Amino acid sequence: MLNNPSGQPVQGIIFDAVGTLIEPEPPVLIAYLNAARRQNIQLDPHTVRDRYRAAFHRQENQDFRGPLATDEATERRRWRRIVAEALPEIPDLNLAFDELWIHFGKPESWRLYDDVPDALNRLANAGIPFCIASNFDARLRSVVEGLPALARFAPSLNISTEVGRRKPHRALYEAARSSLGIDSAEAVLCVGDDPENDLMGPLRAGYQALLIDRRGHHPEFSPSTNSLTALADHLTTPSC
Template sequence: MTLPPSVRCCLFDAVGTLICPCPPVGVAYREAARRYGCSLSGKEIGTRFRVAFRRQENLDAAAGGGATDEARERRRWQTIVAEVFDDLADTTALFDDLWAHFADPRHWRLFDDVAETWQALAAKGIRLGVASNFDARLRGVCAGLPSLDRCSSLFVSSELGVRKPSPDFFRRIEGALGLQSEQIALVGDDWDNDYLAAQAAGWRAIYLDRCSQPLSTAGSIQSLRALIGF
């Protein structure tokens, strides 16, 4: 699946599309929490994390509009940490440790199809960038990772003031890029926030589904290399 000629800029979601935490979230949470006396298993932490994370997503959806900022994103993660580790009387210090941990590019890695794909797309004259539901820490993470350290367009929800899947997320990026909707593509691994939302905004939407065999739907790819015909 190559990009159509009309696309002048290809943006990518960050976590799960370009990068993943290393070690995984559950491992990082377990190791950090042990220093504060938590005895939960990695499996239980993983389950609790998914529930707490989804609850925050649902709260945003219920509120409508998707408005956010740096303070909201920090509160989001404070609440998630507190819910995951409800066996601890005070999670303030643990949260601070985890916040700093995931701000460090050494604790993230690129998927192995990123560098090759970005190099090939850039050689074709396509502008590349990141569009993510994240906070300002993403700038430091990208600056510390090969390929992403040369990213010229980095759009972070906390700075845009709105999260995907809100239409305003996409409209504000169009304004910043000075491009029309049909000139922008978004590649992401979240069906609702990336694929359906970008499609609704009139962008070229591409769903990255690294796990399904066969592919889950038309418009899906299993590797970013598919964007360059490999």
């Protein structure tokens, strides 16, 4: 499962959050359509989905060409632009943006993937420390604190807006590694769902990395797995 040329055993894990441990419930698209509906605007779901994806990727690509610096104000601007591009028909953009910003900061707007609680328990029982490094903003704190299976992460959250750099800048991985108390990047495994932020970026920075590709969207990238159960199996078997 892991491509580990250094031969270093995994001493700690840095997990991504969104798309790796948690996902929006209801999905982002439904939250956006509901925000428009509250302003009496009915929109075609496929159109909003396509606009959202295009806007999100435009923001990501723009960031990748820059210094990867961020803060809370930067993230609010990013998400305001995405909402504006996804919902151009709504009369009150500020209202929709504020509603969506608050919505995604609530733990009840998120769910854990089914494999997460058991995998984390097994890794913890095996004595493998782990933390979160996320490009989410400070709202992730209230989300994590409100989800019992993730509460253990609360003291070890490494958030881009607080570190000042976002993935794939190495500073965020380094902050997370430091929070684990591990000196060597080669002994730390980064796990996440984004090929650039969670696989290629960590590999360039000297970490081990594993893409979690739950829906088989990225067959061209490796190493990868489709569940955290497989990762826990791999790291908790005696031969590893």
